[in-house]
Amino acid sequence: MAAYHLQIVTPDRMVFDGQAERLIVRTVNGDVCILARHIDYAAPLGIGVARVTDEKGDTRVAACSGGMLSVSKGEARLIATTFEWADEIDAERAAHAQQAAEEKLRAMQKDDVDYALAEAKLKRALIRQLAKG
Amino acid sequence: MAGASMKDIKLRIRSVESTMQITKAMQLVATSKLRRAKERMENSKPYATVSREALMAAVARCKDQNVPFVTPRPVKKRLYVVIAGERGLAGGYNSNVFKAVAAHCGDTPFCVLPLGRKAIEKYHRMGVELLSEDYSRVENLSVSRCYRLAHLVTDGYLAGKFDEVWLVSTNFRSMMSQEIKTEQLLPVPSAEEEAPRNVDTVYEMEAAEALEKVMPDFLAGRLYSALCDSFVSEVAARRMAMDSATKNAGAMISDLTLRYNRARQGAITQEITEIVAGAEE
Numbered sequence: 165m166a167a168y169h170l171q172i173v174t175p176d177r178m179v180f181d182g183q184a185e186r187l188i189v190r191t192v193n194g195d196v197c198i199l200a201r202h203i204d205y206a207a208p209l210g211i212g213v214a215r216v217t218d219e220k221g222d223t224r225v226a227a228c229s230g231g232m233l234s235v236s237k238g239e240a241r242l243i244a245t246t247f248e249w250a251d252e253i254d255a256e257r258a259a260h261a262q263q264a265a266e267e268k269l270r271a272m273q274k275d276d277v278d279y280a281l282a283e284a285k286l287k288r289a290l291i292r293q294l295a296k297g
Numbered sequence: 298m299a300g301a302s303m304k305d306i307k308l309r310i311r312s313v314e315s316t317m318q319i320t321k322a323m324q325l326v327a328t329s330k331l332r333r334a335k336e337r338m339e340n341s342k343p344y345a346t347v348s349r350e351a352l353m354a355a356v357a358r359c360k361d362q363n364v365p366f367v368t369p370r371p372v373k374k375r376l377y378v379v380i381a382g383e384r385g386l387a388g389g390y391n392s393n394v395f396k397a398v399a400a401h402c403g404d405t406p407f408c409v410l411p412l413g414r415k416a417i418e419k420y421h422r423m424g425v426e427l428l429s430e431d432y433s434r435v436e437n438l439s440v441s442r443c444y445r446l447a448h449l450v451t452d453g454y455l456a457g458k459f460d461e462v463w464l465v466s467t468n469f470r471s472m473m474s475q476e477i478k479t480e481q482l483l484p485v486p487s488a489e490e491e492a493p494r495n496v497d498t499v500y501e502m503e504a505a506e507a508l509e510k511v512m513p514d515f516l517a518g519r520l521y522s523a524l525c526d527s528f529v530s531e532v533a534a535r536r537m538a539m540d541s542a543t544k545n546a547g548a549m550i551s552d553l554t555l556r557y558n559r560a561r562q563g564a565i566t567q568e569i570t571e572i573v574a575g576a577e578e
Binding site for chain 2: 171173174175176177178181191192193196203204205206207208230231232234236241243245246
């Protein structure tokens, strides 16, 4: 399959910079799959599991949240807030974060200012565990 | 009399020596911190460049629309995000930043979001309105803290608390030179050289809406990289300052030692003269 240049960056590092065959990532409107020769495209990212297939055909799974995906002139850039490969995820920590977020949510009212924040935290924790498998 | 001055000089030598020990230690600490800080800075660079390009493309697209993060509005009040150090003794590092703010603000009323203990203290003393006083530590400020910071800025901006946001930070150019950078964060200034407006791009959402969504994320990334950059500059400035302080102390010690020896020689000569004079009588 044809490959294209993919860059994945987060504020603290360049996560991936190389040729990829396929990228599946969750945008705010649902999952999209980017293959080679994709039309120019831009979308804000949601919180979800991402899959990157490199030129050798190996697929790696990651937890990805926030930021933006942009494709221009056949090159894709994933500008993510967090992007962690499955093997980097600390399952115990994620489970812990899930519990903490759940407790926090239970104690809060729906219109609380921090409600959305806690909700996002819970979502991230769940996605991390999902990516870890 | 010569004896007393000898004692004075000896005391001064000792005090300069202990100062030199401190400056030397600080220099070593700065040197060891520098490597890690530089690494962090290098790692934060790709995000800054890539997100800037994407941001510019999105901004160019919604130029003619009324988007809060892009469309300028009359400036009643400005916010300065000021990145300074946690400690002093870094040459002109902190004062240069404050000078840049003072030179830039003019007559427009402003509030400040100070990062770094020195900045908090400075603007607290001046009685300027502070957005938050929680960010006294600049070293090892995590990405997630930067997100909170970015939300603080965007929320305030959208609520109309201020109409322009400027970032004053220090740019690391080399070990020898760091320069102050004053740049506008919000509303996003449109690029001077017109980015090619790619109308064919498919946007998952309206560009304006998308921009609103990702702006805090990009801002956080921008702040993070500016913080990394400034911290490297701080450490480099401190290393330089401590290096020259150590050198100066060394020079002072050799000067004082010379004076001490002269005084000692003078005292001995006087003693001999007195003894000889006594024998002749």
